[in-house]
Amino acid sequence: MQLSRLILLTCLPCCAFGAVVRKNFMQKQKVDREQSQSMLALHPYYHSTDALHDEVVALASRCPGMTLETKQADTRQIDVITIKAQNSNPVNKQFMLFGEHARELISPESGLHFIKSLCGETGYKDRASKILQDSEFQIVLNGNPESRKHVEQGDFCLRVNPDGVDLNRNWDEEWSPAAELDPVDTNPGPKPFSEPETQVFKDLVTNYKPTNFLTVHSGTKGMYMPWAYDMQHLASRNQESMMNILKALDKDHCECPFGAAGKEVGYSCPGTCLDWVYDKLNTPYAFAFEIYTNPDMDGFLKERWQEKMQEQGASFLQMESHLGHEHFKGLFQQCPSDFVQVKKEHHRHKAEMSPPECFANFNPDTQERYDTVVENWSGAYFDMAEMVANNLKKDGGSLVQW
Numbered sequence: 001m002q003l004s005r006l007i008l009l010t011c012l013p014c015c016a017f018g019a020v021v022r023k024n025f026m027q028k029q030k031v032d033r034e035q036s037q038s039m040l041a042l043h044p045y046y047h048s049t050d051a052l053h054d055e056v057v058a059l060a061s062r063c064p065g066m067t068l069e070t071k072q073a074d075t076r077q078i079d080v081i082t083i084k085a086q087n088s089n090p091v092n093k094q095f096m097l098f099g100e101h102a103r104e105l106i107s108p109e110s111g112l113h114f115i116k117s118l119c120g121e122t123g124y125k126d127r128a129s130k131i132l133q134d135s136e137f138q139i140v141l142n143g144n145p146e147s148r149k150h151v152e153q154g155d156f157c158l159r160v161n162p163d164g165v166d167l168n169r170n171w172d173e174e175w176s177p178a179a180e181l182d183p184v185d186t187n188p189g190p191k192p193f194s195e196p197e198t199q200v201f202k203d204l205v206t207n208y209k210p211t212n213f214l215t216v217h218s219g220t221k222g223m224y225m226p227w228a229y230d231m232q233h234l235a236s237r238n239q240e241s242m243m244n245i246l247k248a249l250d251k252d253h254c255e256c257p258f259g260a261a262g263k264e265v266g267y268s269c270p271g272t273c274l275d276w277v278y279d280k281l282n283t284p285y286a287f288a289f290e291i292y293t294n295p296d297m298d299g300f301l302k303e304r305w306q307e308k309m310q311e312q313g314a315s316f317l318q319m320e321s322h323l324g325h326e327h328f329k330g331l332f333q334q335c336p337s338d339f340v341q342v343k344k345e346h347h348r349h350k351a352e353m354s355p356p357e358c359f360a361n362f363n364p365d366t367q368e369r370y371d372t373v374v375e376n377w378s379g380a381y382f383d384m385a386e387m388v389a390n391n392l393k394k395d396g397g398s399l400v401q402w
Helices: 002-036 049-060 106-118 125-131 145-152 196-208 239-254 261-265 273-280 295-320 355-362 367-394
Strands: 066-073 076-083 092-098 135-140 212-217 221-225 258-260 285-291
Touching: 049 066, 049 076, 049 106, 049 145, 066 196, 076 106, 076 145, 076 196, 092 106, 092 196, 092 367, 106 125, 106 135, 106 212, 106 285, 106 367, 125 367, 135 196, 135 367, 196 273, 212 273, 212 367, 221 239, 239 258, 239 285, 239 367, 258 261, 273 285, 285 367
Parallel strands: 092 135, 092 212, 212 285, 221 258
Antiparallel strands: 066 076, 076 135, 221 285
């Protein structure tokens, strides 16, 4: 009995050590599995949140006219880049918001490429010099950094911030206390501007007083102007000018639906940055772009759009109907907008999509597609700035046109 007890006591440390080894091994396996599904393991041409920050820190040290600030949003840090050419007198102040929704990784990636382009470090060097004479830029590169970190580790369907709030429903413009479309993905928060991220965005854009505002998303392809909060109204201030800009950009860069956000997809979208900046700040120009969709849907979207434009023309679309109309049935059911989130029953909800499916729906999944998207949309951002600046100069610098 004593011998057995001695053997048992002698083995206890060994058993405990073995349990620790097994626990550590299991934790390592879990980390390995997570890393094997991480963004950088699968798609190394993307940037982590830390790498995005490092890139702009390095750029600020060598880019003429660029300043970098890091704003504290509770425990989160948001990089804000301002670029203004020396000895310039811009008529256009362009504010750009990337990465409100964490899973839309390509949004900040296109923002980084554009910043590099403004700094003369891409093929747009000559174009940048010209644009910066009439336009300056303030850019939020990665608006939802903490949730993006989770996406980078394989949670490719995550849209909301760490508090579970959709940052693009948290603005005080027709804000609704209930998530009418999707309680998981479009939770508006307990009150307008309840979130540290949107509080930072509000302060930035209010102080900057832009003449042009752009928020960039992905999940389908579309180019929008106010209003998003309902399906009936088209923005009145600068309506014709904004529509003409969208039409020109669409032809060269998207060949996708364009117009008033809510009217286009047939669903109301309360509490968006697009509507708040346009309305509360009296900003002359305000846009939202969705810059990428799964190529399987891209072809369908383009074909259907061309077909319907040929049948009825843009005048029918903008004045008499919207893409929620029976005439356009199926277009956004198969290619749902992520800026104007459609009802759950009309498309596969993100909870029903696997992480790889979410990644492919919102982001280019090859280096070639990635390069094409960031190049194309940097060109679109330049074109937009140039058109807005030309309009402002033509109007004699007037910031309001009715």
